[in-house]
Amino acid sequence: MDKMQLGPWTFTPGDYSIRDKAQRIELEPLLSKLLHYFIEHPGKIISRQQLVDAIWQQSYVDDNAINRAMSELRKALQHPDVPQSLIKTHHRKGYSLQLPHQPDAPIEPSADEKPKTSAGSTQYKRSIPLWLVALATLLLVGTAAVYYFSSQKPASLSKNSKLDDKPQVLQMDIVTRQKITWFKGIESRPLLSADKQLLAYSHSQPDGTVRAIVRKLGMGTGSALQEVVIEGNNSLYSIQTWQPLSRNLLVQAISKDGQRCEYQNYDFSKYPQYQVKTLTSCAGLNFGTAQQSADGQWLYYSKGSGGLYSSNALLAENLTTGAVQTLLAAPSAGLGVTMLALSADGSKLAYILMPESNKPDIYIYDPSSREHTRLASLPFPLILLGLDWSNDQSSLILPGGDGILQLKVADKTKSLLKFPEGVIVGELTLLAEDQAYISSFTAGSASQNAMQLIKIEQPFNAAKRKITVLSDTEGSTADLAVSPIDSSSYAFSANWTGSWQLWMNNKGQNVQLTELTPDDKRLSGINWSGDGRYIAFNKQGNLHLYDTQRQQLINKLESNDVGQAVWLPDNSGLVLTRLQGNSQNLWQLDLVSNELTQLTFSAGTFAQFDAQGQLHYHRDGKLLRYVDGGKNDIELKTNADTNFMALWLLQGQKQYRFGMLGHLELHDIVTGETQSSQLPYQLLAIHPDPHNPDQLYATVFVTPELALEFIQWKPKR
Structure with a gap:
């Protein structure tokens, strides 16, 4: 019989076995039959009665027998490369098989009138930028959000050290520091395009208006500052990310009443002119960022099933067919998947996973192999508002407080660039390995007077x-x-x-x-x-x-x-x-x-x-x-x-x-x-x-x- 792939496992029904690269596990006939049935109904919720009818084929089966079989199947499918169980329990409904890259039902677009996109200057109130979800969540949780390494002293570590727990701390001096924006309110989420020529950022004005601004860099001394403003009287505009290898900016537009939401692609290849294309609908405010693949075919984003405080899954939507795939199921509690960052060539997707402890795990997902690799697990609860790749794509960059944590992808080693007192980095985008545009907005510091x-x-x-x-x-x-x-x-x-x-x-x-x-x-x-x-x-x-x-x-x-x-x-x-x-x-x-x-x-x-x-x-x-x-x-x-x-x-x-x-x-x-x-x-x-x-x-x-x-x-x- 044909072999079937279940994430890291290869299932061969004919010989009742599952196998990964290192081992082969033989399943009992009942468990093999049960697993085969789940594979034939991927992602669907199967009731206990359906299992009785299809697997046991008896008029009555003791609940303990079903519980024992499900427990043994879960145990057999446990794997270090899969952070959650492949078998998910749906309270009072049944069970479902959750696999990497397993299609779910497409998200239905809103029946309401789609929001309009405008370059006008009409202002509105009751708008809120997406990163404020992080702040509100922090307020609700009521736990201390301290930057992981802010109290660490410089360490002298050998080149062969694995650095599993503590990073190498490198003290930095600031050579240049200058303010580059002057609007009243919050200017945040700086993002550089792939060619480092366009800087996009969000601007929340004191009256509640939220807009996106795109600036041309490198115009020379004496040149007039040139910026394009994306705003309107019906929607708030939250910048997400630049599409790899392009000047296409991904923006989430949400109506001020929260009833309409859509992802939009702004093509700035002929800056300051631009073209707008609506990609797909969305579910409203979410904690995290979305990413569009380099070829434009996929949209990666996080989504919760129960509102702003429910746990988020990692999803991939095919923008041609509308099919939505679950790359990583939401954990049972916590924030789940939050920040996302595609590498410059679009070949790797980094993301932050917040389990119920809210102690961040840093992962990389490979779309070609569909593998998830954990790079690090930070030992304290905190909310990170930034995630980026180094310019040479060898490291992940996590800003927070008075430092920048660098995670080497190849060997998972850590180093911390520690800045002098008074320099706060909540979000950043690298211009060079030693230069960045930053926002001082963090989950903790910005709340002090807000x-x-x-x-x-x-x-x-x-x-x-x-x-x-x-x-x-x-x-x-x-x-x-x-x-x-x-x-x-x-x-x-x-x-x-x-x-x-x-x-x-x-x-x-x-x-x-x-x-x-x-x-x-x-x-x-x-x-x-x-x-x-x-x-x-x-x-x-x-x-x-x-x-x-x-x-x-x-x-x-x-x-x-x-x-x-x-x-x-x-x-x-x-x-x-x-x-x-x-x-x-x-x-x-x-x-x-x-x-x-x-x-x-x-x-x-x-x-x-x-x-x-x-x-x-x-x-x-x-x-x-x-x-x-x-x-x-x-x-x-x-x-x-x-x-x-x-x-x-x-x-x-x-x-x-x-x-x-x-x-x-x-x-x-x-x-x-x-x-x-x-x-x-x-x-x-x-x-x-x-x-x-x-x-x-x-x-x-x-x-x-x-x-x-x-x-x-x-x-x-």
Whole structure:
């Protein structure tokens, strides 16, 4: 019988075996028959009853027999080159075979009117650049995002060292540093065309307008600056990447209401004239970048199935046929696939995979061989906004904070170019090996002066709605929680003194509660105990309690792995999100004994209690009711609308959710009624008022001033 390819495995049904380059594994006849059936139905969800009818061919088969067979088949198919199981479980639906380059159903284009592309100057509000998804995700996760190597000292390593854990750190001096853009707002995501002649970047203006700008370089001294602006009054324009070997710029255009989205190709071969071609529709805001192949036939992008906080798969769409192939299935939790970068000749695709621990894995995918190779795994949770190739294509470049990490493709060795204090690199594009255009926008640094708290009265009644900015003090304010016993008091985090501290507003008066060590790490996850005595919050992965009676700070857990925390209904302890190794789960902390008990075993975040004291949590964009932390937990909601974050906030008998484009929704559990609203703000988080259902608070994004720079460096002597 013919051989069949399953990623790294070659399956030969005739002799009941699978084989890779190093080994041959003989399968039991039942497992061979089961695998053959899955291969005949690639990518399709097969129910347990279908398996019984086709494989066992009996009227009744014990569930344990099916479970055991699936477990043994998964175990047999395990392979170091395949990060996820080839057999995927679909809760209450069945199983499917997920193979590299396995076609899925094509994405259907939107039935709405397609957005228009214009070079005009009409402005609009309620727009948000795609990289702000990274910032909002960081805010939600509530863990410390520190650059992996920012604290490493220079190391002296031999040429033969594998450098598996620590990079060779090379101190750099800045030779040239100059500002190259001057617009108000955020100028970010610099991208150089293949011939290094055109520089594209994004510009977010203070009024919310988001546009793409393309500049001609090398025009000589005294020449007028020439730029082409892509903007319009109906859509935001997010630059993605330059197509390899060309002057074609890939742009994602999204309507301001979030209902229409498409990828567009801008041909600048005759700059400043250009031609626009719509490539395909898309699902809305996503965390990551898309890439068009050198021959123009394929579009590579990441996509989540449950909104902005669900895990992303790596997909390839054939732009001729519309067929979509899954190159890498989404992990069970975490952000999944984020940044993508094609090599200059288009032969290799690099990508960042964020598992549930949000500790990035760096991979290279070879479209010709369909092989995935992991280059590195970074040991700390962080969000990287940049990924590029070196000019000679021998290394991958990852900017972050005060350094640039270089990963050699051939031997997987690492080196870190460490810049002097004051140089922040969040995004970059290389002009030469020692020259780059950079943006200082990072997931952490840009948030220091870019967030404000607002109060919204009557949020679902446009005629009576009233929005108030809570403070005009210079600096950022972020998380907020209203006292459960006093409606006139709330605790919040603010960076008003050069570092993030816990503050309290009592009857309109602001009082600083903490004097934590000054740094730029945000204080988050504020939650009051039900009796109003303690305020829990986390900072740099550590749990703190503030005793409002004794006016005393208690350092409760200094484990560097704590995220969001919520109090138990009886105030005897807290339920925590903890990041340990590659897992992100819920744990319960007893306040008296300090004993920790693990609650979930297959990923869990954003714990909450409903009005009846029942624990709920989120996993991969789904809301679940806790039963045992495993398979018996009950799935209540899954997000199918990409306008919304896949996160529900429970307050009494009500469920809230929000979107970054200003979308707001309230669902009444008792009546079943759902209300929606559109706010003129870029929402990063919402904070319901437990005393007043007609009032809530929100963290909103305020556009800071960030310009692009050109830098040149050399080794420090």
